[in-house]
Amino acid sequence: MPESDPRPFHGMTVFCLHFLGGSGRGWRWVAERLPPTMRCTTVDVPGFGDASTASGYSVEEMAQCVMQTIRQARPARWMLVGHSMGAKLAAIVARHAEDGEPGLGGLEQLVLLAGSPPGPEPMQESQRRTMSGWFAGDDSSRRAEADGFVTQNIGSALHPERHALAVDDVLRAARPAWLAWLDGGSREDWADRVGVLRTPAMIVAGAEDGALGPDAQARFMAPHFAQHRLVTLDGARHLLPLERAEEVARLIVEQAGSVGSAEAAGSVASANAAAAVGETYWALLQSARVSSGTRAVLLARAEPDRAEAGPAALTAAQLATLHALMARVLPQAAGREIDLALRIDAALAEGSGDGWRFADLPSDADAYRAGLRTLDVAAGEVGFACLDAAAQDALLERAASGTFPVAASVGLLSPSQMKLWFEDVRFAAVRLYVAHPATLARIGYSGIAYGGDGPRKSGFVDFGIGRREPWEPLPRLPEPAP
Amino acid sequence: MKLDRMKRHGLDTVVDAVIVGTGAGGAPLLARLAQAGLAVVALEAGRNHDPNEFPADEVAASEIYWMAERLSAGETPEAFGGNNSGTGVGGSTLHWGAFCPRADQRDLELKTECGQGADWPVDYATLLPFYQEAEQFLGVSGPAEYPWDPDRHYPLPPVPRNASAQLMQSACDKLGVRATDAPAAVVSRDFEQADGPTRQACINCGYCHQGCRVGAKTSMDVTYLPVAVAAGAEIRAESFVHTIERDAAGQVCAVVYRQHGVDHRQRCRALFLCAGAIETPRLLLHNEIGNSSGQVGRNYMAHVATQVWGTFADEMRMNKGYPSSLISEDMTRPDGVDFVGGYLVQSLGVVPVTWASGVARGRLLWGQKLVDYIDRYNHVAGLGINGECLPQPGNFLELSDETDATGLRKPLVHFSYGPNERAIDRHAVALMTALWEAAGASDIWSLQRSAHTIGTCRMGTQRDSAVVDPVGRSFDIANLWICDNSVFPSSLAANPALTIMALSLRTAGAFLKNGV
Numbered sequence: 001m002p003e004s005d006p007r008p009f010h011g012m013t014v015f016c017l018h019f020l021g022g023s024g025r026g027w028r029w030v031a032e033r034l035p036p037t038m039r040c041t042t043v044d045v046p047g048f049g050d051a052s053t054a055s056g057y058s059v060e061e062m063a064q065c066v067m068q069t070i071r072q073a074r075p076a077r078w079m080l081v082g083h084s085m086g087a088k089l090a091a092i093v094a095r096h097a098e099d100g101e102p103g104l105g106g107l108e109q110l111v112l113l114a115g116s117p118p119g120p121e122p123m124q125e126s127q128r129r130t131m132s133g134w135f136a137g138d139d140s141s142r143r144a145e146a147d148g149f150v151t152q153n154i155g156s157a158l159h160p161e162r163h164a165l166a167v168d169d170v171l172r173a174a175r176p177a178w179l180a181w182l183d184g185g186s187r188e189d190w191a192d193r194v195g196v197l198r199t200p201a202m203i204v205a206g207a208e209d210g211a212l213g214p215d216a217q218a219r220f221m222a223p224h225f226a227q228h229r230l231v232t233l234d235g236a237r238h239l240l241p242l243e244r245a246e247e248v249a250r251l252i253v254e255q256a257g258s259v260g261s262a263e264a265a266g267s268v269a270s271a272n273a274a275a276a277v278g279e280t281y282w283a284l285l286q287s288a289r290v291s292s293g294t295r296a297v298l299l300a301r302a303e304p305d306r307a308e309a310g311p312a313a314l315t316a317a318q319l320a321t322l323h324a325l326m327a328r329v330l331p332q333a334a335g336r337e338i339d340l341a342l343r344i345d346a347a348l349a350e351g352s353g354d355g356w357r358f359a360d361l362p363s364d365a366d367a368y369r370a371g372l373r374t375l376d377v378a379a380g381e382v383g384f385a386c387l388d389a390a391a392q393d394a395l396l397e398r399a400a401s402g403t404f405p406v407a408a409s410v411g412l413l414s415p416s417q418m419k420l421w422f423e424d425v426r427f428a429a430v431r432l433y434v435a436h437p438a439t440l441a442r443i444g445y446s447g448i449a450y451g452g453d454g455p456r457k458s459g460f461v462d463f464g465i466g467r468r469e470p471w472e473p474l475p476r477l478p479e480p481a482p
Numbered sequence: 483m484k485l486d487r488m489k490r491h492g493l494d495t496v497v498d499a500v501i502v503g504t505g506a507g508g509a510p511l512l513a514r515l516a517q518a519g520l521a522v523v524a525l526e527a528g529r530n531h532d533p534n535e536f537p538a539d540e541v542a543a544s545e546i547y548w549m550a551e552r553l554s555a556g557e558t559p560e561a562f563g564g565n566n567s568g569t570g571v572g573g574s575t576l577h578w579g580a581f582c583p584r585a586d587q588r589d590l591e592l593k594t595e596c597g598q599g600a601d602w603p604v605d606y607a608t609l610l611p612f613y614q615e616a617e618q619f620l621g622v623s624g625p626a627e628y629p630w631d632p633d634r635h636y637p638l639p640p641v642p643r644n645a646s647a648q649l650m651q652s653a654c655d656k657l658g659v660r661a662t663d664a665p666a667a668v669v670s671r672d673f674e675q676a677d678g679p680t681r682q683a684c685i686n687c688g689y690c691h692q693g694c695r696v697g698a699k700t701s702m703d704v705t706y707l708p709v710a711v712a713a714g715a716e717i718r719a720e721s722f723v724h725t726i727e728r729d730a731a732g733q734v735c736a737v738v739y740r741q742h743g744v745d746h747r748q749r750c751r752a753l754f755l756c757a758g759a760i761e762t763p764r765l766l767l768h769n770e771i772g773n774s775s776g777q778v779g780r781n782y783m784a785h786v787a788t789q790v791w792g793t794f795a796d797e798m799r800m801n802k803g804y805p806s807s808l809i810s811e812d813m814t815r816p817d818g819v820d821f822v823g824g825y826l827v828q829s830l831g832v833v834p835v836t837w838a839s840g841v842a843r844g845r846l847l848w849g850q851k852l853v854d855y856i857d858r859y860n861h862v863a864g865l866g867i868n869g870e871c872l873p874q875p876g877n878f879l880e881l882s883d884e885t886d887a888t889g890l891r892k893p894l895v896h897f898s899y900g901p902n903e904r905a906i907d908r909h910a911v912a913l914m915t916a917l918w919e920a921a922g923a924s925d926i927w928s929l930q931r932s933a934h935t936i937g938t939c940r941m942g943t944q945r946d947s948a949v950v951d952p953v954g955r956s957f958d959i960a961n962l963w964i965c966d967n968s969v970f971p972s973s974l975a976a977n978p979a980l981t982i983m984a985l986s987l988r989t990a991g992a993f994l995k996n997g998v
Contacts, residue, residue: 064486291695355544355562355566435539435540440834446801447802448538465796
């Protein structure tokens with residue numbers, strides 16, 4: 001049954017989030033078809049269904065409402081299924097969960113049905129205006145509008161019971177909530193905030209859906225999910241849980257079933273991270289001294305680089321030069337190098353920057369392209385990467401002193417620009433290197449472990465010259481000879 | 483912070499005041515105005531955070547830094563981004579170091595004293611009650627006796643000293659420099675804060691600059707903002723103000739802000755810009771208002787914030803403990819020097835990414851030498867200063883030709899040290915090097931850097947040479963006020979936040995008396 005069940009439950013909790021005008025009741029036919037190892041919990045967000053008298057219609061407030069339900073349910077394992085408006089909420093909740101917020105651990109999968117994307121919904125203004133005018137009149141006109149709304153959004157006739165329930169739900173919705181979504185929530189731009197999520201997602205579209213059909217899902221939704229699968233339901237339009245309850249239930253079970261492979265992938269990642277930081281630091285990282293948010297950040301960073309994907313901002317040749325440069329700036333032992341060049345390339349592609357740049361340099365990506373080209377020009381025919389280490393270092397000395405032996409020219413950096421750019425390069429490399437848990441382990445850094453998720457953090461009690469608490473890690477390297 | 487039960491105002495309501503920014507400038511004001519029964523709305527560009535969620539991670543902490551790109555020009559271009567300007571409900575106080583000395587009386591009258599710099603249109607005696615009030619309210623920890631001001635007493639006992647502070651004390655003792663526990667806006671024991679949750683005693687985690695998880699550090703979201711909300715103020719997060727609208731008489735009548743990609747217009751009777759010395763002038767220049775003096779963006783200043791680092795045989799583990807737990811004000815007016823004004827000295831514990839970033843920029847190391855030096859992190863400790871910066875014509879903020887995601891032009895800041903800043907830097911390097919030699923350090927080096935954003939909307943008594951009057955009111959637009967570090971006529975040697983709060987309380991009083 002969709003409603004909460006007080007018995008302890010060790011299976012997969014499936015949180016289902018309804019569409020604009022819908023409610024938890026609409027998931028009944030999906031819930032009935034889930035196996036006993038899965039339990040459906042629905043959430044009526046403010047203004048809809050059983051919460052039609054509640055206030056708080058902004059996307060933020062609706063998402064908070066969902067998170068409150070999840071925290072109260074304390075599921076061991078859970079997945080989120082969001083339909084239309086509910087899919088936008090699901091993406092935001094997943095972002096909070098991936099950020100390691102307390103009470104949201106254990107999210108395994110997402111299923112997004114005819115979802116409204118995290119960015120503004122691609123809805124036609126005329127449609128928005130029409131819908132904004134509804135439900136202001138008498139009972140019979142309201143009922144006709146609700147019926148029209150349901151009818152417009154289905155590919156073929158619904159079973160009468162489902163149709164009646166859908167119309168009834170639309171009529172239950174608070175009109176201010178309806179308007180708040182049309183004028184506000186659907187326009188809110190959460191794309192940057194949601195970013196790219198790691199949680200595996202299935203993105204489902206009705207082939208006949210207008211604004212949120214397969215094309216829109218591929219264009220607006222899919223880029224937010226690093227691991228996703230697009231599924232199209234032929235003949236269906238927009239009200240997928242009502243139109244295709246059986247198939248939706250099957251897809252949810254199928255997505256939940258891919259947990260096995262996700263767990264396997266997770267354990268491979270964990271094994272890589274564990275190997276990178278070593279046993280002692282790994283144990284510290286997993287201990288209650290480290291907060292779940294800190295752990296999530298560090299584990300994500302410890303994931304191995306995927307060099308096979310190739311560069312995103314630079315050309316392959318530029319990336320090769322950057323690799324050679326990184327090998328001089330921060331030499332690492334062979335075997336488990338952090339691919340600093342690839343990570344810089346990813347940051348350049350993302351364009352996030354570090355909050356400022358030298359006014360004398362072009363944009364970060366252009367500065368890297370020009371700086372790498374300038375290094376190659378100085379190296380002559382062979383290119384910087386093919387010089388021996390001494391020759392590379394000699395050029396870097398010239399870069400650092402502002403006397404780089406290449407004159408200013410179009411597409412190249414001047415000697416004074418090379419000095420600034422090389423400073424930026426060292427800065428970017430060092431940040432990526434030191435922030436990596438393998439480096440923190442290497443230097444024996446204890447700061448990540450000042451307190452976990454409890455109301456009182458342990459902090460540090462023994463500090464000062466020569467003071468070390470018994471649990472604090474030692475460097476992974478032998479101390480250099482005095 | 484908890485905002486779920488706060489009072490909300492409609493966009494069509496003409497609220498008594500809109501306050502842009504919720505940091506040290508905006509928050510005390512917001513509390514005061516709400517307590518006086520006014521309808522006030524604060525618009526904050528950043529998110530509302532649950533402090534418990536701050537990770538112990540320096541890169542992830544960019545969440546609380548102002549990361550929209552700024553362009554930095556001049557001979558000593560200032561680094562922005564990380565640990566410079568903040569964002570989020572609480573503004574820069576989410577990441578500030580909580581080191582909170584008061585201004586030195588002489589720094590407020592520098593021009594009178596030596597003919598250089600600028601005088602403030604407000605004297606120490608006027609600021610004093612506001613300093614005292616803020617220190618009591620925030621629960622500032624510090625020494626029972628303050629060597630440079632016998633009348634000063636801090637409400638809470640000092641936080642414990644970390645390794646850097648212990649070293650600095652022993653070195654100062656050897657060289658005859660006075661030093662003591664720093665005034666720190668960090669509660670050294672559990673502290674009941676009005677209208678907010680209990681602030682837990684500092685746990686010595688060392689992550690002040692990445693957001694305090696336990697409420698020990700004073701940030702506005704655990705101090706003034708809960709008071710404001712309890713008194714009826716509304717705080718709208720993720721709301722970036724870009725347009726200031728005026729009525730036929732030229733008075734501000736509304737602001738337009740973007741929240742999640744959608745523009746909203748809030749009507750108001752008065753507007754307070756408290757967005758800091760970059761974003762406040764940027765808003766004025768973008769809207770082309772409040773600048774009949776031509777002084778908006780002028781007089782940009784950044785403190786001389788040189789650091790000296792050394793390596794010690796014993797483990798320092800300088801990430802542990804409150805980072806700046808020792809202070810010396812002996813260099814506020816040192817004898818026999820070739821500069822005016824002076825500087826404060828503090829002990830430094832810095833977390834590793836920030837520290838190594840300074841190494842990468844400031845110490846010309848790369849290759850195996852860099853790797854080896856980073857490996858010594860647990861044995862390194864530092865000293866730093868906060869020194870006077872004089873206003874100069876060549877140092878200013880303007881709008882560049884590039885726009886950012888907001889559609890506004892990016893700020894372009896010109897900043898070069900003059901002879902006075904260079905002289906302070908030299909003097910401080912010599913002093914700190916001597917201190918670290920006395921403490922037994924090896925491999926000593928200095929990092930030249932500047933810190934804080936100051937000036938750009940100077941307050942003064944004359945409308946042709948200042949943007950706002952001595953209480954923060956625009957000379958051009960009677961219902962436009964500014965309260966943040968942009969109004970500082972000179973930099974002061976003291977770190978700015980406590981003085982911003984004192985000015986905020988003072989501006990609130992002036993507004994309630996005359997401005998409404």
